Amino acid sequence: MNIGILGLGLIGGSLGFDLRCHGHYVIGVSRRPSTCEKAIALGCVDQASVDMKLLAPADVVFICTPIGLIIPKFTELITHLSKSCIITDVGSVKTPIVEGLAPQWENFIGGHPMAGTADSGIEAALRHLFVNRPYVLTPTVKTPTRAVKVMEELIAELGANIYHCSPKAHDQAVGWISHLPVMVSTSLIAACMGENDGEVLQLAQNLASSGFRDTSRVGGGNPELGVMMARYNRQALLASLQQYRYHLDELMGLIEREDWLALEEKLRFTQRVRRDFVE
Numbered sequence: 295m296n297i298g299i300l301g302l303g304l305i306g307g308s309l310g311f312d313l314r315c316h317g318h319y320v321i322g323v324s325r326r327p328s329t330c331e332k333a334i335a336l337g338c339v340d341q342a343s344v345d346m347k348l349l350a351p352a353d354v355v356f357i358c359t360p361i362g363l364i365i366p367k368f369t370e371l372i373t374h375l376s377k378s379c380i381i382t383d384v385g386s387v388k389t390p391i392v393e394g395l396a397p398q399w400e401n402f403i404g405g406h407p408m409a410g411t412a413d414s415g416i417e418a419a420l421r422h423l424f425v426n427r428p429y430v431l432t433p434t435v436k437t438p439t440r441a442v443k444v445m446e447e448l449i450a451e452l453g454a455n456i457y458h459c460s461p462k463a464h465d466q467a468v469g470w471i472s473h474l475p476v477m478v479s480t481s482l483i484a485a486c487m488g489e490n491d492g493e494v495l496q497l498a499q500n501l502a503s504s505g506f507r508d509t510s511r512v513g514g515g516n517p518e519l520g521v522m523m524a525r526y527n528r529q530a531l532l533a534s535l536q537q538y539r540y541h542l543d544e545l546m547g548l549i550e551r552e553d554w555l556a557l558e559e560k561l562r563f564t565q566r567v568r569r570d571f572v573e
Contacts, residue, residue: 296321297448298352300367302333302342304410305384306358307419309452310338315421316451321348324416332416350374354444356405357383361522365394372399380441386468386519387526388432388461396434401441404432404461407454408472412515425453432461469530471571473523474538477531479513480520
């Protein structure tokens, strides 16, 4: 199968690695010639160019650009493809993407591979990035069965776990477990930098270990991606932030009142239910 990848960064490059391993011919397009050259040298793609016409023979195209570029690039992309080509995206927000693209292209299906690292760019691409990771598909009632089936087969080759849901449900769910953690982690780092005593701040930085590293990781990621999450999933993110603020205020109240029993009950509850999210 001819696979097109528009956007050769971490996700696009990683898709290219694994799809080539399964015998697909991978064609990449990037806005920078240097990225195209690196993608070929690394083995992410068979061909690459800055010219979108290269994607004309593709059977499936993955749009792997930043969220804000998906719709503009899609408009340019479809002028080069046959109507039978399946188009999907990898954006972390689905409602505006699906609502904007599905009416224009019968064989469009929204997608979101829940995998990544704090790094970006083609140099960050990894083999087997998607193994045992969730990969969400958000077909509509009008999405052709063939398009869904082809995407399911490709995702199975990646070793990912496939989930189907509506675009709205997807955005609400990732608002809790993906977009909220970025903002919480960002707030943690910013709060620590609010320490006015330079000696104490330096000591804190020297002592920071696994606990701080784990809870601050996503706040130290790609700023552009964080802004796109907030911009395109604004309502769901605000709802999750409001709930987070409520529980943070509750914890502050318990500590101020020295209600250690209630605090322990809260911590026991979160200890118990955490496994439902991460195990």
